[in-house]
Amino acid sequence: MTPFSDIKRDFAWAVLDVEAVVPAPLVGRSGSVTSGKTVTRRFGVYRNNVYASLVDAFASRFPVTARLVGEEFFQAMVRSYVGCEPPRSAVLLRYGASFADFVAQFSPAGSVPYLADVARLEWAWHAAYHAEDAAPMTLAELTEAAPIAEDSTLALHPSLAVVRAPFPVVTIWQIVGREEEDEVARLPVGGEDALVARPKLDVEVRRLPEGGAVFVLALQGGASLHEAASSAMQDAPAFDLKANLAGLITSGAIVSVR
Numbered sequence: 001m002t003p004f005s006d007i008k009r010d011f012a013w014a015v016l017d018v019e020a021v022v023p024a025p026l027v028g029r030s031g032s033v034t035s036g037k038t039v040t041r042r043f044g045v046y047r048n049n050v051y052a053s054l055v056d057a058f059a060s061r062f063p064v065t066a067r068l069v070g071e072e073f074f075q076a077m078v079r080s081y082v083g084c085e086p087p088r089s090a091v092l093l094r095y096g097a098s099f100a101d102f103v104a105q106f107s108p109a110g111s112v113p114y115l116a117d118v119a120r121l122e123w124a125w126h127a128a129y130h131a132e133d134a135a136p137m138t139l140a141e142l143t144e145a146a147p148i149a150e151d152s153t154l155a156l157h158p159s160l161a162v163v164r165a166p167f168p169v170v171t172i173w174q175i176v177g178r179e180e181e182d183e184v185a186r187l188p189v190g191g192e193d194a195l196v197a198r199p200k201l202d203v204e205v206r207r208l209p210e211g212g213a214v215f216v217l218a219l220q221g222g223a224s225l226h227e228a229a230s231s232a233m234q235d236a237p238a239f240d241l242k243a244n245l246a247g248l249i250t251s252g253a254i255v256s257v258r
Contacts, residue, residue, distance in 0.1 A: 054082050054092075061096055061126050064176045065103070065119045068112055077106055093130055096123060114167035118176075121169050121205070124161040124196040128203045131159035136199040136252035148257055150226035154219050154248070155256040159198040162213050162220075166191040170207045199252025206251055211239030216248070 066074040104116035193213035211232035218228035
């Protein structure tokens with residue numbers, strides 16, 4: 001007799017693989033083993049419901065990405081993703097982390113070159129929403145603390161993420177995210193870097209100034225203020241340390257100073 005664990009494994013893989021044969025044995029309501037056209041039809045309905053549930057989850061997780069390509073295209077793209085990278089856990093909060101990379105390689109989406117970057121920004125929003133809570137330092141608390149010196153290191157909020165893009169991804173996300181907008185027009189030239197964080201109840205997306213992405217990523221990696229600023233100036237000679245530091249403070253990105 002086939003172990004029950006093997007039956008569950010075969011069933012799970014068959015549900016997510018549209019090319020897979022119907023696993024056996026399957027039991028009907030009466031307790032008897034079901035076979036033939038009936039089981040194929042019933043299993044097809046179940047498989048379609050599973051895919052539909054995952055598509056719905058992605059539509060709520062990547063709403064701007066979906067609007068950029070339309071419902072039919074988005075559903076087909078998600079189904080392709082699920083077929084290539086099925087969920088490995090019943091907890092779906094982290095499922096979809098690789099979706100943006102999949103979109104970047106999905107040739108039918110090539111006519112929308114910024115689609116993967118928008119998906120990456122939306123995933124950062126989703127991850128920030130479900131990230132660990134932490135109390136950001138206020139300006140008053142930072143003023144009362146020891147002065148921020150060049151060798152200081154800043155602990156940043158656990159929800160914080162930086163999304164770098166060669167396209168104006170923040171502008172696209174803002175425009176298409178409005179319910180009255182269906183497409184992008186008159187985009188600014190050049191790329192945009194986004195700072196995504198949830199310092200309090202709401203996730204905030206901010207456009208980073210020149211050099212800001214390198215600066216924040218360096219701080220996030222444990223670099224001192226001086227080291228992070230030096231890296232940012234190498235990337236962008238016009239980098240303004242005071243302006244970028246003020247931006248981190250006002251966005252609630254700093255949780256402690258060491």
